[in-house]
Amino acid sequence: MDRLSPLDAAFLDVEDGDPHASLAMASIAVVEGPPPDHAHFTAVIAARLRPVRRTRQKVRRLPWDLGLPLWVNDPDFDLGYHLRRTALPAPGGEVELTDLIGRIMDERLDRDRPLWECWVVEGLADGRWAMLFKVHHCLVDGVGGTALYSAVFTDEPVSAQDVPPQEQSPSMLRLLLGAVGDLATSPLRQAQLVLRFSFLVAGHATGAVKGLAALAGVITPAGPSSLSGPLGKPRRYRVARASLTDIARVGKSFGVTVNDVVLAAITIGFRALLLDRGELPAADTVRTMVPVSVRAHERSTSVDNRLSVLMPFLPVDLVDPLEVLTAVHERMAALKESGASEAGQAVVALAEQEPFAPLSWGIRFAAGLPQRTVVTVTTNVPGPRDVVHLFGKRVVEILPFVPIAARLRTGVAAMTYRDRLAIGITADYDSTPDIDLLAKTIEQALAGLVALQRFEESDGR
Structure with a gap:
């Protein structure tokens, strides 16, 4: 059973304590156009994220918080739910893009599902598009988010040995017995x-x-x-x-x-x-x-x-x-x-x-x-030092998003790319x-x- 660390769990607890907080992080890659069609986008993202088992797992808390929350496989995992698509209004400039990012990021991720979303944003100026990867802070920090993002940027094929076998999620009875055993020891x-x-x-x-x-x-x-x-x-x-x-x-x-x-x-x-x-x-x-x-x-x-x-x-x-x-x-x-x-x-x-x-x-x-x-x-957060591509198109820039909560009315995130x-x-x-x-x-x-x-x-x- 894969437990969250106390620090990972703390991000969930802080979010629970603030009804207006959404503790999701994001990186937004602005890419040369045109954007991929939805079927191709889905197939590529599915292949790239298959080795990253956290993208198919959700958080399960134990009754009465008897132990740290656990990562368990989502038996009803639906990739299509996590892949979203939208478009900017004309002229698709800086204000339109950043306004959209604010609206996407103020919504909490669904705790009953794996805690991430991936958005294709069409209609950017100069024929460009963007990919917004939204992940809960309990799953990644800034450096870990870059590692996750790199899995999407790579052009290397995914081999069978890279894909971990699907495991059955433990029953609640097993989880409770494990927690009682932990308390006993x-x-x-x-x-x-x-x-x-x-x-x-x-x-x-x-x-x-x-x-x-x-x-x-x-x-x-x-x-x-x-x-x-x-x-x-x-x-x-x-x-x-x-x-x-x-x-x-x-x-x-x-x-x-x-x-x-x-x-x-x-x-x-x-x-x-x-x-x-x-x-x-x-x-x-x-x-x-x-x-x-x-x-x-x-x-x-x-x-x-x-x-x-x-x-x-x-x-x-x-x-x-x-x-x-x-x-x-x-x-x-x-x-x-x-x-x-x-x-x-x-x-x-x-x-x-x-x-x-x-x-x-x-x-x-x-x-x-x-x-x-x-x-x-x-x-x-340091980003890629060399030019990276998405779907065969050059990534022009990468923008970071940091969440705010607990009376912090502003947050600032710097990210380097090239x-x-x-x-x-x-x-x-x-x-x-x-x-x-x-x-x-x-x-x-x-x-x-x-x-x-x-x-x-x-x-x-």
Whole structure:
């Protein structure tokens, strides 16, 4: 029996605790036209996803949460239900596409079926089309989502040995007996956990202790602002873009990472948004959650969640772009040095102990409380480095979508593809009608940092 990890299950619990949340992620590939016909599309997707058994499995929870939820085969799996097709209204431009993405993503996935959908979107400008792959966060993180997406992009044929045999789903009686057996052996399991946790801490002793202290600091609330508050169901979505080559040069020139440059531009965007709303950006106004992949190399192609987090305050109180970039770099470096990521892993390891029920109930209860520590989420996922194709057509760009919940009214996801960087911005529809200002300012901030780097380079000569 294949269990969800505590982290995977937590995404389901958070969604259960927020009636307006839809915790599905997405990647949107914009492709040169024309789009494939539906029969050909269905046949190819069926072949590409056949080795990925999660696409034919659904989540089954045990009564009274006696154990972690399980992945079980869907005996009524219907591929046609998961493959959707729609078209944009004329002229099929940026606004029409991003509006559609917002509408598709604000709908929850059906828990009674495998938790994914694949959409063909026709009618994009210049004869293009798009494929939107929507997957619940309990099934993938950003890196795992890229691995799943790569299965669709490949042109290699699927061989018989790549396809796992179909297994019968266990009966509820078997599941309950298994859960009772787990509870009966829980002292032994907990002893094993203590040993595993001890080795984890021993391996990162200094980092883990420092990191737990850093995580403890996160309980301090962020300053009040309109960026945080209750959410409705509808979502808005917009995109900012930049040259990855240019951003990498900025990082190299100023001694920072590409992620630092992106976070600096996002910081400048949030500062502009606050000022436009007549609010004062303070040092403690915007704390962001930055997911960090802790995926081991041997699990690089798996599709489950392997995440920890860093939670820096973005320096929205600073005006000068270079000062913002320096502050972002220093804060991220300090958090990494503090061992916060290792501490996050340790907390997840502790969460693996039984019984599961109190953990699950606690998460659902906490999801209903008005958390005020984190204001937004900002994530950066590496995409394909080379040109990829779908149905023999070149993929022009790939856009990322990150979900929002728990009073986070905005979320920002950056994704690279070849030499381009796409930044997808998700926002609560009612509280963030000015999402275009945020997207435009982030794009302008990236261009401004590139201009500063070129000026510094030319001045140095």
